[in-house]
Amino acid sequence: MRNREVAELFYEVADILEYQQVEWKPRAYRKAAQMIENLGKDIETIYAREGKAGLTRIPGVGGSIADHIAEYLKTGRVEKFEKLKGKAPSGAAELMEIRGLGAKKMKKLADALGIRTLSDLKNAIAAHRLRRLEGFGEKTEENLAKAIEQYEKSHARIALGKALPIADEIISALKARCKDTTSKVDLSKIIYTGSLRRLKETIGDIDILAEAKKGEALKVMNCFVSLPDVDQVILKGITKSSVILKEGTAIDLRVVPPESYGAALQYFTGSKEHNIELRNIAIKKGYKLSEYGLYLKESGKQIAGSSEEEIYKTLGLAYIPPELRENRGEIKAAAKNALPKLIEQSDLRGDLHVHTNYSEGKDSLKTMIERAEALGYEYIAITDHSRSQKIARGLEIEKLKAQWEEIDKLSKRFRIKILKGSEVDILKDGNLDYPDEILKELDVVLGSIHSGFALPEKEMTERIVMALENRYLDILAHPSGRLLGKREPYAVNYERVFEAAAANGKLIEINSQPSRLDLNDELILRAKTFGIKFCISTDSHSATDLSFMRYGIGQARRGWIEKEDVVNTYPYSRLKEILKKSKE
Template sequence: ILALSNDPEIVMEYFVSYPEVAEVLAKGTTKSSVILNDHLQVDLRVVEEKSYGAALQYFTGSKDHNVTLRSLAIKKGFKLNEYGLFDKETEKYISGKTEEDIYKRIGLTYIEPELRENRGEFDAAKNNTLPLLIIQDQIKGDFHVHSEWSDGSDSIETIAEAATKQGYEFIGITDHSQSLKIANGLSEERVKKKILEIEKARKKFPELRIFCGTECDIKTDGSLDYNNKTLESFDFVYIGIHTAFKMDKDTMTKRIINGMSNDNVNFLAHPTGRLIGKRDPYEVDIEQIIDAAKQTNTRLEINSFPDRLDLDDMHIKQAKDHDVKFVLGTDSHTINHLGFLRFGVATARRGWLEKKDILNTFSVRDIEKMIGT
């Protein structure tokens, strides 16, 4: 935590006295560290206003980014640290109040915090080709929401009402397919009944486009869990891996690509299958998946559920560099999960994505054209 104060000692005393503090690791006049009851370490740094931008840049950039930035500063005749930008010879203070001014003085366009990984952002900043990163306000809806028809908690009308309160223009009801019995996957007969219910809900919520989608399982041989006639009845089709995670890399890769080759498929859900802290990604050749996504015009999902965040930022950037497009989905199983979309936006920003890269930013009319509804 970075803060400004004219009386830092009072701030530090308040900080270490916080009721959730289990242990004080260090307490100083401008810097303190504590361990909370949930074992999280929190550091607080208090600086002067003239140093705030420099400190903010110093603590948000990765080590590689900061080392490179300091090297560029030296070449310009400066010295850069968390207190500011100084003349290298006289040590006279030059700048530090804002991050923007520091980058400008070093001869760079402002680099957003999410891009500070030394993965090409310096060349882009010099050439004025940095992306205009997506922002939350550009999101018009969520494509990946489970209802009580499969393993979700809420009815379609409840989801539609919550989406309307979010200010969304559309919502995608995306339940599991028939083979996933543990998730109450829908038989082909239940799919027909669900479509009828969605048609009723559309009449009740005329200002909200309720898409009827599916999260169709990719079976072990790469075939899909519904026949083509059933797949054609959906507004869009997600496919994903939900069983047999231990396949070898080549077999898993072929399995996914085989699923993507079906003409009815629009999106690949949580492409690497990871559950953060619970399950490693399955073995898959992500480069081949990216190539197949490009060839089949399949959008890759950035699953926004906090346990997933899949694709991750490095794979997103890699796919973007191959002109692959994306879709955001919360994988919500209750309306309380709808807010998770902000985590997908944050991950997309780390992957250099712009508004044009993500389907959720388009109008309903444009979306319908793109997915062929």
């Protein structure tokens, strides 16, 4: 499907022409772009069947624009547009997206102050240079500064832990609004798509897809753009609308008919590389695949499209879960019916990394246990920080023993099994933060690094390997040490770390904290090849954090992890055996 490509091309050209102060052409190109974007039919199919005459029957598409479309569909470029782009300032397209900065103002800023990029504009505003120009003033500067801030927020990568709750809230609010208003539309099929559905650790915009019958799409869009959290409506159409929320996040909503819902869901979930491979398979089998459906190439008859499952099945593939759609071997595996049976959140029986207010946690031991039991867990490990973590109120030995006594008392009051554990610092020399006589009394020992992140790779690797060779260590926690957007992973030879973990029967943690998501999917894939077992833990610092498990499950699924790979899917008796064996 190339409607989006053609529409985006015309939008871009319209921006350039507007900057050059061409009078009517920008409006014509924008109108054509919007009509093509909301067409509901495959423009490539229209051209193949009906030629230029079919294109000119699209509202807003005249003879000249039809020629441009035909040239683009044949060659992937329009020569006239390429020349036009070559004459345009490189930063013009970005500046065009700043609210309140039209083409005339941009031209004036470029001529008077040499402002041609967003960076130039920010610097000029900071130096109060704009207010000196006729037609600009202090208020204009303030408004443009706010508009830039909003633009940068909406175009920044969003952490999964922020994006997923926003998407859930918007979908819930939209379903309720459509049902309660005069539109009375039941959005039974609505879901987020794109990299968010693939549960990537960061995403761009939030994309949502909904199914609606003919005549209901506009009602859905009216509900969407009028949601209380919407600050700015960028685009409103019958098939696509775009808004920016008050907190700065950009959201696109697409609405498709039932016969195309599955095809659209597959297409907009991606990834791009995965979709290219699927289209190639379709072509080889005599089909054509687009976001509208799967069609017979010769007759144009639709043979699949209402569900993703039928798309994959018709192409001779097993259904591929969204998290695997990265073109990393999943298509070949699906063709052989050899995909892994990915772990589900319902498979988990407990959480092995939890903090309480004994150290830096917010909630009491009792509160954390109550919440874990309410989640239906069979067991929970209490793993407050060890004594070296002064900033996290790490436990001295006497305080740790006092916690053991409280656990013994609480164990008599709860169904859930409570493991006595600790997140023990791996010191710079590779030793653990408690002596062996304390470590051997613990049910579970997590080893982690909280200092000395800048050590050279060789030293960091030896430090971790030495810890993994300690008989009392059970789990290597948040193994790369990264904090998303704040701290890069430390330098370490992961091959050696994974070899040491496998050789010593140690577990590797998949940390579900949204700020960590550590290990990432690529390292999970590598670790799995060593035969290593994992645990998926929340690293909770409050009772509400126990819900973070969904993020760790997402990373595990992206790493092709199955139930048997994860020890906290095991019954308590089997888990105890695993932990005992690692100490032998």
